[in-house]
Amino acid sequence: MTNPDIHNCPICAEPFKPDDICASDITEGTCHAACLEGSPVVDLETGEETGGTVDTYPYSDVMEPPPPETNTTGWEDEFNALSPEEQGKIRHCADTFGVPLIAAYHRAKDLDVIEASPSPQTRTLGGGE
Numbered sequence: 001m002t003n004p005d006i007h008n009c010p011i012c013a014e015p016f017k018p019d020d021i022c023a024s025d026i027t028e029g030t031c032h033a034a035c036l037e038g039s040p041v042v043d044l045e046t047g048e049e050t051g052g053t054v055d056t057y058p059y060s061d062v063m064e065p066p067p068p069e070t071n072t073t074g075w076e077d078e079f080n081a082l083s084p085e086e087q088g089k090i091r092h093c094a095d096t097f098g099v100p101l102i103a104a105y106h107r108a109k110d111l112d113v114i115e116a117s118p119s120p121q122t123r124t125l126g127g128g129e
Ligand SMILES: [Zn+2]
Pocket: 009, 010, 011, 012, 013, 014, 031, 032, 035
């Protein structure tokens, strides 16, 4: 199984980690800076040796940005679609544990303590407490 999102260093074949220090090899592409140590430093444009120091960067600079872990939009609509009792429970949890409402909501969803609401449009929201 090869994950196309994980790139291996072409020299040591280790998968890159976001905080690995990397450098670009003119033939191999991105490699660990440490793996390129001792190689002549060449200008990536011209291929000529520069004799200078190689440009290094953390691998996180070139990796694909990871998808956001938590969907932080849209949850309020789902929350508002819950029954007042369920909203109350989640608010109570947030207060009790001192966490943001969104965290309490996601936790409640993970734990399945709130029932799925198949038709969130059927409730009328009063707007008041
Ligand atoms: Zn390497």
